[in-house]
Amino acid sequence: MAGILNKLRNLDAYPKINEDFYSRTLSGGVITLVSSVVMFLLFFSELRLYLHSVTETKLVVDTSRGETLRINFDMTFPAxxxxxxxxxAxxxxxxxxxxxKHDVVKRRLDSHGNIIESRQDGIGAAKIEKPLQKHGGRLEHNETYCGSxxxxEAEEHxxxxxCExxxxAYRKKGWGVTNPDLIDQCKREGFLQRVKDEEGEGCNIxxxxxxxxxxGNFHFAPGKSFHQGGVHVHDLLAFQKDSFNISHKINRLTFGDYFPGVVNPLDKVQWSQDTPNAMYQYFIKVVPTVYTDISGHTIQSNQFSVTEHVKSSEAGQLQSLPGVFFFYDLSPIKVxxxxxxxxxxxxLTNVCAIVGGVFTVSGIIDAFIYHGQKAIKKKMEIGKFS
Structure with missing residues (x-):
């Protein structure tokens, strides 16, 4: 009978806990309190992540075709x-x-950066009184004005x-206007006088x-541009100057619409020119980007990285066109x-992992401290510590 009872006792799947496991100690209370606080903080951190959205990032091949790219700019040229x-462009x-000129606004700035005048480019030209007709005489009341x-002229009529x-017309022919005062329209509109009046001013465009x-590329440069023999040329002779100060500040430059988290590396970038003429070049790699918010609204935009280069030349030696040039290329990868x-x-899985992890680590620490204290106490009792 005793043998049978021993065998049943060995089959007990619920062994009784050693008294060490339910002993209460001061260190155990401290560890319990600290672990509870840690568990509470980790739980609320996980709850905050659960209640708020997270952003998932993916890289895919950009297969879009036939789209356009919108470039938003805000530049200041103080000189x-x-x-x-x-x-x-x-x-x-x-x-x-x-x-x-379309969708471009220029604001004249004084030497202190204050706005003098703001208007859309190409609007507000001076009115000419009795201009010179194409046939040579002055405009009369009963005539329709047709200037030379x-x-x-591309065609006879x-x-x-x-002056513009x-x-x-000269630009389309690939010619440059060497002396605007020899052209009646420019002389009567005071083209050169307007340039002289604005001497020392800046421009916000x-x-x-x-x-x-x-x-492709887009650039800001002095003079009217035209193509001659397949070469891009700017007519600088009309301004009768041998140097141009291209110091500038990029207030804002974006390729597409704003989206949360976007960083535009050229915003607020400023360059001061030390030499009489300079060509500032920015080489930009545009990365197509699609941002989808939690409600499903999608923003098609772009991010970009940039490197910079400056070409300088002395006064009277225009080896390169003075101006600010932005050369951009598109990445085949979309973000x-x-x-x-x-x-x-x-x-729920993360919460269980937090509870289990904190409980296990605190149990290990508590056991280490408890058994350490117990061993020290036993050695003290047998006189090994005096």
């Missing part, structure tokens, strides 16, 4: 007048946007009724360009940012 500053597909293009029209989504919530199952 370059608005009357001589122009904006051009071109790309490897051969498309040109010369002397862009001074040999740059073409008219150039303003003449300069545009802002707006946007809509270009093809291919590699996608997606906001999403952590699932409840993931949250």
């Amino acid at each position: 370059l007048a608005c009357s001589i500053l122009s904006v051009d 071109m790309d490897i597909s051969g498309e040109l946007h010369l002397d862009v 293009c001074y040999g740059a 073409d008219c150039c009724n303003s 029209d003449v300069r545009e 802002y707006g946007f360009l809509e270009v093809n989504k291919v590699a 996608t940012f997606t906001e999403e919530h952590i699932s409840f199952l993931h949250f």
